[in-house]
Amino acid sequence: MSLQTVSRVINKELSVRPDTTARVQEAIDRLGYVPSIAAQRMGGSRSYLIVALNDRERTIADWQARQGTDWIDQMLLGGMLTCAEHGYRLIVELVDTHSDHIERELMAAIAALQPDGVILTPPHSENPLIVRLLDAQGISFARIGSLQDGAGFALTMDDEHAARIATEHLLGIGHKRVGFIAGPADYALSGRRINGWQAAMTAAALDVHDLLAHGDFSYPSGCVAAAALLDASEPPTAIIASNDQMALATLETCRARGIAVPHDLSLVSFDNTPVVRFTHPPLTAIDQPIAEVAARAVTLIIADLAGKEPPPQPIIVPATLVLRGSTAAC
Amino acid sequence: MSLQTVSRVINKELSVRPDTTARVQEAIDRLGYVPSIAAQRMGGSRSYLIVALNDRERTIADWQARQGTDWIDQMLLGGMLTCAEHGYRLIVELVDTHSDHIERELMAAIAALQPDGVILTPPHSENPLIVRLLDAQGISFARIGSLQDGAGFALTMDDEHAARIATEHLLGIGHKRVGFIAGPADYALSGRRINGWQAAMTAAALDVHDLLAHGDFSYPSGCVAAAALLDASEPPTAIIASNDQMALATLETCRARGIAVPHDLSLVSFDNTPVVRFTHPPLTAIDQPIAEVAARAVTLIIADLAGKEPPPQPIIVPATLVLRGSTAAC
DNA sequence: GTGAAAGCGCTAACAA
DNA sequence: TTGTTAGCGCTTTCAC
Numbered sequence: 001m002s003l004q005t006v007s008r009v010i011n012k013e014l015s016v017r018p019d020t021t022a023r024v025q026e027a028i029d030r031l032g033y034v035p036s037i038a039a040q041r042m043g044g045s046r047s048y049l050i051v052a053l054n055d056r057e058r059t060i061a062d063w064q065a066r067q068g069t070d071w072i073d074q075m076l077l078g079g080m081l082t083c084a085e086h087g088y089r090l091i092v093e094l095v096d097t098h099s100d101h102i103e104r105e106l107m108a109a110i111a112a113l114q115p116d117g118v119i120l121t122p123p124h125s126e127n128p129l130i131v132r133l134l135d136a137q138g139i140s141f142a143r144i145g146s147l148q149d150g151a152g153f154a155l156t157m158d159d160e161h162a163a164r165i166a167t168e169h170l171l172g173i174g175h176k177r178v179g180f181i182a183g184p185a186d187y188a189l190s191g192r193r194i195n196g197w198q199a200a201m202t203a204a205a206l207d208v209h210d211l212l213a214h215g216d217f218s219y220p221s222g223c224v225a226a227a228a229l230l231d232a233s234e235p236p237t238a239i240i241a242s243n244d245q246m247a248l249a250t251l252e253t254c255r256a257r258g259i260a261v262p263h264d265l266s267l268v269s270f271d272n273t274p275v276v277r278f279t280h281p282p283l284t285a286i287d288q289p290i291a292e293v294a295a296r297a298v299t300l301i302i303a304d305l306a307g308k309e310p311p312p313q314p315i316i317v318p319a320t321l322v323l324r325g326s327t328a329a330c
Numbered sequence: 331m332s333l334q335t336v337s338r339v340i341n342k343e344l345s346v347r348p349d350t351t352a353r354v355q356e357a358i359d360r361l362g363y364v365p366s367i368a369a370q371r372m373g374g375s376r377s378y379l380i381v382a383l384n385d386r387e388r389t390i391a392d393w394q395a396r397q398g399t400d401w402i403d404q405m406l407l408g409g410m411l412t413c414a415e416h417g418y419r420l421i422v423e424l425v426d427t428h429s430d431h432i433e434r435e436l437m438a439a440i441a442a443l444q445p446d447g448v449i450l451t452p453p454h455s456e457n458p459l460i461v462r463l464l465d466a467q468g469i470s471f472a473r474i475g476s477l478q479d480g481a482g483f484a485l486t487m488d489d490e491h492a493a494r495i496a497t498e499h500l501l502g503i504g505h506k507r508v509g510f511i512a513g514p515a516d517y518a519l520s521g522r523r524i525n526g527w528q529a530a531m532t533a534a535a536l537d538v539h540d541l542l543a544h545g546d547f548s549y550p551s552g553c554v555a556a557a558a559l560l561d562a563s564e565p566p567t568a569i570i571a572s573n574d575q576m577a578l579a580t581l582e583t584c585r586a587r588g589i590a591v592p593h594d595l596s597l598v599s600f601d602n603t604p605v606v607r608f609t610h611p612p613l614t615a616i617d618q619p620i621a622e623v624a625a626r627a628v629t630l631i632i633a634d635l636a637g638k639e640p641p642p643q644p645i646i647v648p649a650t651l652v653l654r655g656s657t658a659a660c
Numbered sequence: 661g662t663g664a665a666a667g668c669g670c671t672a673a674c675a676a
Numbered sequence: 677t678t679g680t681t682a683g684c685g686c687t688t689t690c691a692c
Contacts, residue, residue, distance in 0.1 A: 032434055032437055032438070033441070034437070034438040034441035034442050035441070035442070036371075036441060036442065036444055037368070037442050037443065038367070038368040038369075038371040038372055038377065038444060039368075039372060041366075041368040042368055042369060042372050047368065048442075060407065060411070062403075063400075063403050063404065063406065063407040063621075064407065066400060066404075066603075066604050067604050068398035068400065068603070068604030068605060070393075070396060070398065070400075070403075072402075072403060072406070073392075073393050073400075073402060073403065074393065074396075076393065076402070076422065077390065077393040077394065080422065080424075081390070084424075089421060089442075089443070091419060091421055092406065092410065092422075094410075094414075104362055107362055107364070108362070108364040111363075111364035111365075111366060112364050112365070112366065112367050112378075112419075113367065113419070114366055114368060273396075273398070274396050274397050274398030274604065274605060275398060275604060275605060275608050278605050278608035278609055279608055280610055291393075
């Protein structure tokens with residue numbers, strides 16, 4: 001029984017007689033043998049590593065702020081567990097979005113780790129430099145939060161739809177002036193959320209004049225944006241914020257001004273991170289199925305590695321609206 | 331200029347003439363060359379991988395519950411960034427504490443990844459099976475939340491001290507009957523926190539009869555424990571809960587019974603996860619410097635790998651008390 | 661101070 | 677179906 005036969009059993013090749021497989025497998029189990037992924041990789045096989053690429057600056061800021069943003073946790077929940085089911089491992093890597101050496105950083109990570117796949121998260125998902133590089137390297141990768149087709153698998157939580165259902169919920173309970181606080185322009189999803197809101201407003205024959213403000217996902221920017229909306233000559237009776245921090249900022253701005261939520265103003269948040277259940281009132285929010293999307297991304301990559309045909313794209317895992325106490329009839 | 335010289339430069343060996351080093355380095359930078367860690371590992375060098383071992387069940391439960399527990403995030407913040415500074419990578423691994431094949435699981439992870447170091451977190455930190463195995467494998471490892479000496483580096487946030495200062499704070503503002511909700515017995519820190527509370531009470535010549543209840547860190551267990559304390563013939567005027575979920579449960583139990591916090595009952599929490607700032611009132615809490623401890627753990631492991639002398643242990647990074655609105659004079 | 665040779669644990673390609 | 681050979685990209689050891 002040669003070394004090679006063992007290798008074949010481990011790699012589940014079909015060209016081994018069942019009884020040989022059984023004997024080898026028995027020995028493997030008995031000895032608790034597990035192949036070294038470094039050696040497997042060296043032998044020209046997989047590295048069994050998938051890299052999850054996240055924005056360094058924002059991720060670190062979220063961790064330090066300790067505001068309960070659980071994007072990474074949800075990615076790990078969906079991504080890591082799915083990886084484990086297939087004998088893969090997920091490694092979190094942080095790269096600077098705005099650095100002019102993204103290519104360097106990414107190439108370094110790829111050269112060092114030689115991952116079999118990469119998962120891109122916003123705002124990297126539609127970064128042409130990154131997409132081109134990964135494509136050129138022949139690495140299979142998934143783009144979370146992207147609708148563009150092209151190289152890599154596009155997965156989306158359908159931000160436009162999410163913004164639309166949030167808006168429609170508000171319109172449905174009688175609001176006519178629904179304000180919207182957008183996210184930063186370097187996130188493609190920011191534009192899509194604006195579109196969804198605008199589409200719903202337009203479909204209801206409502207004007208959006210003076211109802212759009214821009215933030216950068218930070219709390220302070222949310223304060224500024226909320227103030228801008230509330231200071232308008234004809235202020236909104238409801239506001240949708242593109243993420244929880246800006247929603248929290250809006251809530252606080254209202255509190256400071258004596259505007260009661262939801263009595264005087266309804267508020268809908270995006271992301272549904274843990275804190276929004278603990279505010280007063282708890283916030284109605286768009287819930288992003290991050291774990292599910294990450295799991296799907298891993299599944300797609302592993303299937304691709306196995307030579308399977310990719311499914312039609314983009315893969316859509318729709319966000320849902322969670323109703324809580326921050327919205328009420330106008 | 332041979333391949334070997336390049337290897338020497340990469341590994342910062344001293345036996346290379348400065349100008350040769352410079353020439354090689356220049357070429358490396360120009361080409362953006364980065365060595366493959368798989369090949370480095372195969373060559374008999376490091377893997378540049380450090381594994382952070384966490385309890386599977388609890389970690390997944392926390393992720394799914396979406397209650398803002400940011401233990402893993404803080405570990406990544408401290409551990410991953412410190413790793414990155416030294417060219418290492420941190421890989422999160424989940425293993426079942428109560429499984430009878432912990433050894434198998436751990437050995438499999440070690441065989442597959444061949445990490446240079448391992449970071450143990452509660453409740454693994456003092457698991458004799460794991461400690462013995464790691465020691466036998468000659469892997470350098472750190473035990474977070476452990477006071478025992480023995481193999482591996484012990485790091486602690488001094489749970490006893492933390493419980494003591496929490497208790498003393500309450501005693502200092504006039505409380506005499508300070509109840510304590512302990513964590514599960516398989517966490518060594520649970521006992522230490524009890525000790526700290528008891529020590530402070532005893533030092534103040536106060537009785538602890540009927541003032542101790544036990545939970546398992548879960549919300550429901552916190553409800554039961556809080557109820558038990560409040561139902562006592564002589565109920566406490568202040569309660570310290572061993573983690574945030576049990577503190578939240580206590581808060582809710584009080585609310586349901588019409589007990590005003592902090593007017594009728596003062597409440598102190600352990601962990602200081604994000605949600606405790608958003609409750610009403612926000613909770614006074616013991617803050618665990620997890621990021622700092624994780625960073626120290628990584629530093630210790632990497633120094634050990636470099637052959638440096640280990641510092642005296644346990645390494646103590648004290649937790650601190652953050653005052654908020656849930657505590658008031660008796 | 662630098663180069664050459666051997667080998668790490670595995671797999672792909674080929675031979676039997 | 678199984679075994680053999682070569683080589684992945686590095687680092688170690690030893691020679692120069």
